[in-house]
Amino acid sequence: MRMKIFVGGMNCFHCVECVSEVLKNIGAKDVKVSFVKSAATINIASSITDKLIKSTIEGAGYEVLAIEKN
Ligand SMILES: [Cu+2]
Numbered sequence: 001m002r003m004k005i006f007v008g009g010m011n012c013f014h015c016v017e018c019v020s021e022v023l024k025n026i027g028a029k030d031v032k033v034s035f036v037k038s039a040a041t042i043n044i045a046s047s048i049t050d051k052l053i054k055s056t057i058e059g060a061g062y063e064v065l066a067i068e069k070n
Helices: 013-025 050-059
Strands: 002-008 029-034 039-043 063-069
Touching: 002 050, 013 029, 013 039, 013 050, 050 063
Parallel strands: none
Antiparallel strands: 002 039, 002 063, 029 039
């Protein structure tokens, strides 16, 4: 499942790396993160819940503003 996650709190490439890593750790593929756009686009199994994605990103110290699926 393709989705776009709007992430608050990213302000440099370190943040991009950090968010990318935690998303990959839960099985996300084709991970693209931009702190300029405050967004991450990923491909992930539909069995991974929004709740898990949210807690994963928040656990790394960032905020999930919205999740958009397409
Ligand atoms: Cu940073």
